Amino acid sequence: MARKEPAADAANPGRLKQIAQTYKMTRRADKKIGLVLAAVGIVTFGVFLAIGFLIGHPIYLGILGLLLAFLASAIVFGRRAERAAFGQMEGQPGAAAAVLDNVGRGWTTTPAVAMNRSQDVVHRAVGKAGIVLVAEGNPNRVKSLLAAEKKKMNRIVADVPVHDLVVGTGEGQVELKKL
Incomplete structure (x- = not known):
């Protein structure tokens, strides 16, 4: 059996290493992530265990509670990690392009x-809803680009609706996490 090359392993870390890296990245932005995950897991497990004692099946509901505690912790971790990632990308050039690349589902x-x-940029997304132009940069400067x-x-495809968005936190702008 052939062994993988070390360069390939470095470029594609294992699942546990990826989770650890994501946790470290989230920890930098969210100091309470460890306590929150522990609390979610313990509370979920405790609730199911208590229900198990009440109905007379603590072992069954204890096992179910353990599994659901892990699931609840994973869901909370995923949401907080996503929020931390968007927080770190906010204001960086090209952040909107990175978010648009991950949209997928029929969008090119x-x-x-x-x-x-001035590094103000307009990105284009094409899908069933039409063409969406997403601008990032100074709102006053990107208006002319948009x-x-x-x-x-409109000259190229006259019948297709063209929508425009400006990414930012000001009035009339769309936040990066809502893009």
């Missing part, structure tokens, strides 16, 4: 279809 994205010297790209898209 093209990053950086228009940009200027207008030019929208005009170009």
Whole structure:
């Protein structure tokens, strides 16, 4: 049996190593993640164990509680890790393109279809809903980029609706996590 090369292992860490890396990344942004996960697991297990004692089947519901405690902890960990990741990406150039690449489900994205010297960028996503232009950068500067790209898209495909969004935290902007 052939062994994997060390370079391939470094590029593709195992599942447990990935979870550990995600935990460390989340811990930097969310100091209470360990306590929260422990509390969710213990409370879930405790509730099922208490119900098991009440109905006379503590072993069955204890095992079920252990499994569901692990599941609940995994769900809470996933959501908090996602929130931490979006928090770290917020304000970084290209963050909207990274989020759009992960949307999938029938959307084709093209990053950086228009940009200027100030690193304001417009990305394009095409799907069943039409064409969505997503701009990131200074809201005052990206308006002209969006207008030019929208005009170009309307000339090429006149019957397809073209929507535009500006990523940011200000008024009239879409937050990165809601993109």
